[in-house]
Amino acid sequence: MELFINLTLFSMLVVTALAILRMRHLFAVVMLSSVFSLLCALLFVTLDAVDVAFTEAAVGAGISSVLMLGTMALTARHEKMPREFSPIPLIVVVATGAVLIYGTLDMPDFGSPDSPAQAHLATQYLTQSPTDIGVPNVVTAILASYRGYDTLGETVVVFTACVGVLMLIGGLARRRRKQGEETK
Amino acid sequence: MSMQFILSHLNYWLFIILMMIGFYIVVARGNYIKKIVGLNVFQVSVFMFYISIGKVEGGTAPIFPVDMDIDPNVVYSNPLPHVLILTAIVVGIATTSLGLALIVRIREEFGTIEEDEILEIESKLQQEENSAEGPAMGGRA
Numbered sequence: 001m002e003l004f005i006n007l008t009l010f011s012m013l014v015v016t017a018l019a020i021l022r023m024r025h026l027f028a029v030v031m032l033s034s035v036f037s038l039l040c041a042l043l044f045v046t047l048d049a050v051d052v053a054f055t056e057a058a059v060g061a062g063i064s065s066v067l068m069l070g071t072m073a074l075t076a077r078h079e080k081m082p083r084e085f086s087p088i089p090l091i092v093v094v095a096t097g098a099v100l101i102y103g104t105l106d107m108p109d110f111g112s113p114d115s116p117a118q119a120h121l122a123t124q125y126l127t128q129s130p131t132d133i134g135v136p137n138v139v140t141a142i143l144a145s146y147r148g149y150d151t152l153g154e155t156v157v158v159f160t161a162c163v164g165v166l167m168l169i170g171g172l173a174r175r176r177r178k179q180g181e182e183t184k
Numbered sequence: 185m186s187m188q189f190i191l192s193h194l195n196y197w198l199f200i201i202l203m204m205i206g207f208y209i210v211v212a213r214g215n216y217i218k219k220i221v222g223l224n225v226f227q228v229s230v231f232m233f234y235i236s237i238g239k240v241e242g243g244t245a246p247i248f249p250v251d252m253d254i255d256p257n258v259v260y261s262n263p264l265p266h267v268l269i270l271t272a273i274v275v276g277i278a279t280t281s282l283g284l285a286l287i288v289r290i291r292e293e294f295g296t297i298e299e300d301e302i303l304e305i306e307s308k309l310q311q312e313e314n315s316a317e318g319p320a321m322g323g324r325a
Contacts, residue, residue, distance in 0.1 A: 048261035079215040089212040097204040109192035111241035122262040138246040161278035168285040
């Protein structure tokens with residue numbers, strides 16, 4: 001049953017991604033990327049990552065679509081005719097995919113409880129966090145406590161990006177007004 | 185390659201297929217907004233790949249009962265990838281917004297967000313510069 005749900009979600013994801021590739025109307029592309037994120041959130045739920053699903057639905061489908069729509073409004077609504085088909089990107093992509101798939105052949109089975117990823121730190125977190133921290137959600141406990149510095153670093157990254165965006169487009173309205181006066 | 189092997193690795197391969205579609209959008213399409221969307225597709229596929237490593241067969245989400253009365257027979261999935269990916273999603277939106285801001289600036293300077301046209305304008309500018317400065321600057325006039 002789980003395999004069936006996974007495969008259904010996957011085929012929908014692939015169709016959405018291919019539609020993104022083919023569409024030239026940018027509004028449709030942005031909406032499809034939002035759909036893609038929501039489908040991913042569903043897949044995260046089937047993979048037991050409910051916190052990630054929440055974040056993906058809010059950030060991937062919500063905030064990033066709003067940002068992209070804003071950019072679209074300031075720039076262009078249509079993609080120009082795509083350049084002529086060239087085989088080089090396709091070759092690069094297929095080669096990269098083949099190498100990656102070759103790399104997964106050594107990986108442990110999907111969902112196997114004795115894979116290396118499950119062996120050390122995970123069990124430690126699962127057994128100790130009730131006594132160490134006492135928060136029912138283990139993900140929250142790790143995020144805010146065991147790996148609190150990680151989260152602090154994340155905040156620094158977001159702050160830096162905010163400053164960067166403000167510096168890049170901060171004077172946009174002023175520059176436009178100036179340009180308007182010059183042309184008058 | 186047995187059927188069992190294929191079924192247990194199918195998930196990984198499907199994620200890689202999605203990843204490669206995103207990669208293809210990035211390299212083969214000239215519109216910058218579309219490139220960013222492709223980058224997002226690629227990024228989310230990597231996230232799903234990573235989360236799938238933490239999945240345990242028959243497991244459930246790593247959230248204990250509220251009264252913290254933990255049944256030792258319940259299997260929980262690995263919470264560590266979830267934490268790392270939560271961080272990665274937020275960092276991803278930060279880089280996306282920076283990229284979009286750059287696109288707005290590019291459009292302001294060049295009047296277009298198509299890669300081909302920008303390259304054309306740039307080479308024209310370069311040619312003008314070279315012919316203006318001429319051999320004095322050592323450029324090809």
